[in-house]
Structures are given as C-alpha cells and as structure tokens.
Amino acid sequence: MRASFALFVMAASFLLASCTQEQQNKISRSVQNWTGTNGVLEIYSGDKLVRRFIHIDKMTTASATEGGSARPYRFGYGILDENLNMVTDPGEKKVYFEVSDYGTNYVFFESPR
Structure with a gap:
C-alpha cells in the first residue's frame, strides 16, 4: 500500500514538474474550484x-x-x-x-x- 502511494506521489510530482506555469495555475484553480x-x-x-x-x-x-x-x-x-x-x-x-x-x-x- 505504501509503495503504491509513494509511486503515485512520485508520478504526480513528475507530471507537475513537466507542466508549464500556466498549466500549473490551471490545475491549482481547478483544485481550488473543487474544494x-x-x-x-x-x-x-x-x-x-x-x-x-x-x-x-x-x-x-x-x-x-x-x-x-x-x-x-x-x-x-x-x-x-x-x-x-x-x-x-x-x-x-x-x-x-x-x-x-x-x-x-x-x-x-x-x-x-
């Protein structure tokens, strides 16, 4: 269970790091809109x-x-x-x-x- 969560966190970090600043802002806004x-x-x-x-x-x-x-x-x-x-x-x-x-x-x- 911990290994799959760690893998998920690493994959999410990699995806965010590869996004442009504008894409990161859109992701942040969509999370904020949801919450x-x-x-x-x-x-x-x-x-x-x-x-x-x-x-x-x-x-x-x-x-x-x-x-x-x-x-x-x-x-x-x-x-x-x-x-x-x-x-x-x-x-x-x-x-x-x-x-x-x-x-x-x-x-x-x-x-x-």
Missing part, C-alpha cells in the same frame, strides 16, 4: 469601499459563446454584505454579480475568518 474558497470581493470608488460580497466560492471569467476567447468581465455568486461588516446578517441574501475589467477597482481575496 471551494471563502472569498471576499470588495469594490472601490476611488479610495472608498462601496460594495462587498462575502462567501464567494469562485469568480469566473466569462467566455465568448463562439471562439472561446475571454470576455472583459468576471462573475460569481456571493452574499451582498450591505452594511460592510464581513458578517451575513438577517436579510442579506446570495446574489449574482459581475465586475468589469474596464475601470472597476476591485479586490478579491480569501476571507481571513
């Missing part, structure tokens, strides 16, 4: 925080329906934190959101809580 992330998205207007979404599993880059190229926005689902206190309060619900790559100042990070 989920307790993400937070903050949207700023200048230096002022104007919106916060919490408990985001993932943000996805939109793809064109034909050709497969990326579109200039990202989308996801999260709790709209209306009072910006990083807690899901009564009445705050899960919503769909989109953020544009054009002129939108936003930060996405894993929740520290």
Whole structure:
C-alpha cells in the first residue's frame, strides 16, 4: 500500500514538474474550484469601499459563446454584505454579480475568518 502511494506521489510530482506555469495555475484553480474558497470581493470608488460580497466560492471569467476567447468581465455568486461588516446578517441574501475589467477597482481575496 505504501509503495503504491509513494509511486503515485512520485508520478504526480513528475507530471507537475513537466507542466508549464500556466498549466500549473490551471490545475491549482481547478483544485481550488473543487474544494471551494471563502472569498471576499470588495469594490472601490476611488479610495472608498462601496460594495462587498462575502462567501464567494469562485469568480469566473466569462467566455465568448463562439471562439472561446475571454470576455472583459468576471462573475460569481456571493452574499451582498450591505452594511460592510464581513458578517451575513438577517436579510442579506446570495446574489449574482459581475465586475468589469474596464475601470472597476476591485479586490478579491480569501476571507481571513
């Protein structure tokens, strides 16, 4: 049993080492998408925080329906934190959101809580 596990670890290490950085990033993202992330998205207007979404599993880059190229926005689902206190309060619900790559100042990070 240990020998087969060691062989599996060695094979996986070899495969990862032979991948390009972009392929490694895709593998990492797919594992993270599978396991989920307790993400937070903050949207700023200048230096002022104007919106916060919490408990985001993932943000996805939109793809064109034909050709497969990326579109200039990202989308996801999260709790709209209306009072910006990083807690899901009564009445705050899960919503769909989109953020544009054009002129939108936003930060996405894993929740520290």
